Amino acid sequence: MAYISMQGVTKVYHMGEMEIRACSGIDLEIEKGEFVVIVGPSGAGKTTVLNILGGMDTLTEGQVVVDGTDISRLRGRQMAAYRRESVGFVFQFYNLMQNLTALENVELALQICKNPLDPAEILEEVGLKDRMQNFPAQLSGGEQQRVAIARALAKNPKLLLCDEPRS
Numbered sequence: 309m310a311y312i313s314m315q316g317v318t319k320v321y322h323m324g325e326m327e328i329r330a331c332s333g334i335d336l337e338i339e340k341g342e343f344v345v346i347v348g349p350s351g352a353g354k355t356t357v358l359n360i361l362g363g364m365d366t367l368t369e370g371q372v373v374v375d376g377t378d379i380s381r382l383r384g385r386q387m388a389a390y391r392r393e394s395v396g397f398v399f400q401f402y403n404l405m406q407n408l409t410a411l412e413n414v415e416l417a418l419q420i421c422k423n424p425l426d427p428a429e430i431l432e433e434v435g436l437k438d439r440m441q442n443f444p445a446q447l448s449g450g451e452q453q454r455v456a457i458a459r460a461l462a463k464n465p466k467l468l469l470c471d472e473p474r475s
């Protein structure tokens with residue numbers, strides 16, 4: 309079986325009487341080390357798939373296995389542990405803490421993580437060696453994005469998920 313395997317993944321949202329099918333019967337296999345881009349028109353379900361893979365949403369039907377664990381069956385604390393330990397997520401608007409420096413933003417995320425990498429080393433790797441002590445407001449858009457990427461990478465996650473980060 310592939311490192312990541314989605315089978316028949318379907319998500320239906322209920323809004324009153326309305327039934328919204330965010331994604332329907334998705335099959336996807338991803339090997340370790342593979343870089344995958346999900347494309348599709350607005351509303352096609354890309355964010356829904358990422359949220360399911362990242363443990364932030366549950367599925368209506370189907371199965372998602374990551375490194376031998378069926379994450380579609382995780383609930384509560386187990387799901388929280390999966391998000392904390394296995395998933396790095398780069399959000400579209402970075403979501404950095406404005407009152408913390410670049411370095412402190414990365415360090416904060418690692419406080420709840422078991423086997424983190426060295427924050428300063430990762431920031432250096434993304435080209436921010438000389439900007440670590442700056443606050444987000446003192447950084448360019450691209451630099452803020454790289455802080456968010458460093459924060460996700462430093463968790464040393466199994467999956468790095470990025471939802472349409474601005475380039």
Ligand SMILES: Nc1ncnc2c1ncn2[C@@H]1O[C@H](COP(=O)(O)OP(=O)(O)OP(=O)(O)O)[C@@H](O)[C@H]1O
Binds near residue numbers: 330354
């Ligand atoms: N929490 C929700 N409740 C109800 N409907 C939702 C919810 N989240 C998403 N949807 C609907 O599910 C469908 C898929 O949404 P999704 O956000 O996954 O699309 P997307 O492919 O990421 O689109 P975009 O390219 O615009 O970001 C859309 O029709 C959306 O309105």
Ligand SMILES: [Mg+2]
Binds near residue numbers: 354471
């Ligand atoms: Mg989206």
